[in-house]
Amino acid sequence: MNQPFTATYLLDELNKEATMGAPGLEAQREVRVIDMQNFVQRKTEIADAIWAAATDIGFFQLKNHGIPLQDIQAAFERAEQFFALPQEIKARYPLNRNAGWESKAQIRPSTGTPDQKESWQLTRPRMAGLWPEEEILPGFKQETLAFEHQCWALGMQVLSCFALKLGFSEDFFTTAHDPASPGYQSTLRMLHYYPVPLNTQSWRAGAHTDFDCLTLLFQRAGQGGLQVCPGKEHQSQAWTPIEPHDDVITCNIGDMLMRWSDDLLPSNFHRVRNPRPGEYNGPRYSLAFFCQANEDVVIQGPQGKYPPVSAKDYLAQRVSANFSGKY
Numbered sequence: 001m002n003q004p005f006t007a008t009y010l011l012d013e014l015n016k017e018a019t020m021g022a023p024g025l026e027a028q029r030e031v032r033v034i035d036m037q038n039f040v041q042r043k044t045e046i047a048d049a050i051w052a053a054a055t056d057i058g059f060f061q062l063k064n065h066g067i068p069l070q071d072i073q074a075a076f077e078r079a080e081q082f083f084a085l086p087q088e089i090k091a092r093y094p095l096n097r098n099a100g101w102e103s104k105a106q107i108r109p110s111t112g113t114p115d116q117k118e119s120w121q122l123t124r125p126r127m128a129g130l131w132p133e134e135e136i137l138p139g140f141k142q143e144t145l146a147f148e149h150q151c152w153a154l155g156m157q158v159l160s161c162f163a164l165k166l167g168f169s170e171d172f173f174t175t176a177h178d179p180a181s182p183g184y185q186s187t188l189r190m191l192h193y194y195p196v197p198l199n200t201q202s203w204r205a206g207a208h209t210d211f212d213c214l215t216l217l218f219q220r221a222g223q224g225g226l227q228v229c230p231g232k233e234h235q236s237q238a239w240t241p242i243e244p245h246d247d248v249i250t251c252n253i254g255d256m257l258m259r260w261s262d263d264l265l266p267s268n269f270h271r272v273r274n275p276r277p278g279e280y281n282g283p284r285y286s287l288a289f290f291c292q293a294n295e296d297v298v299i300q301g302p303q304g305k306y307p308p309v310s311a312k313d314y315l316a317q318r319v320s321a322n323f324s325g326k327y
């Protein structure tokens, strides 16, 4: 790992990502926790707090966010059940365009090595043949769809705060991520990082920024390893560990929102490191919801800092740079 990986991409963010594979340093940074209680009444105050955290520190966490803890725990249990299925069953749901299952297929431009994980992704319009059947995992489909919707609704609340601060109409991003559209491409991802023998030289997930507008990341207490480096400080290569807590959701700004805000909202680099000697080194599960604008939506900020690109073309370029040219 960590050998310099040289490639040239058409997108600036991919060229930047290719420079981020080194171990770097550790740095403590403030992790601001935003209280989402009484969102409607407190929206202006919440929007100010989210904006300040996103622009000063680059990442933040949500508490009292309205997704019941028992629903999150049930979603983790479904992920464990899915990943415990025999390999030959999971292989019946192969990844295609951010939907379905893959194992060790994601090669980050930063590291040039495969992430030590498997994942299954739900992208609503693309799920034909990719659901585990009722007799294999009863209730999985219905409950996972319901959880995806809860994530979408919370993601849209947060994005409406960014819309407010950017001077866009407050429903701008909700329209851009309309689940009723056939071009809907927001994704719920279940992740399972394999147990790692101690002193193994690899990354559970190599350094990257997300492709989307906003990511909601759910982690489990005791299963650490996430490290974050704010986009505006990426040259420092100084990484802040994020301690997992069951009652908060960690949020990352992704590259779609960076583009849409003409860089006012920098996307965050993050990665998942291996356990160190003495740390828990068993399996690690996480859940991520990626708010990815619908295929036909054109991403461009008011200042036109980046050329216009459809969210479909943008995602296709980012996914294929991570999956050996496949989309």
Ligand SMILES: O=C(O)CCC(=O)C(=O)O
Residues within 6 Å of the ligand: 189, 191, 205, 210, 217, 219, 226, 270, 271, 272, 285, 286, 287, 288
């Ligand atoms: O599992 C984690 O904590 C991070 C996952 C992640 O960054 C991703 O899938 O984009």
Ligand SMILES: [Fe+2]
Residues within 6 Å of the ligand: 208, 209, 210, 215, 270
């Ligand atoms: Fe990520």
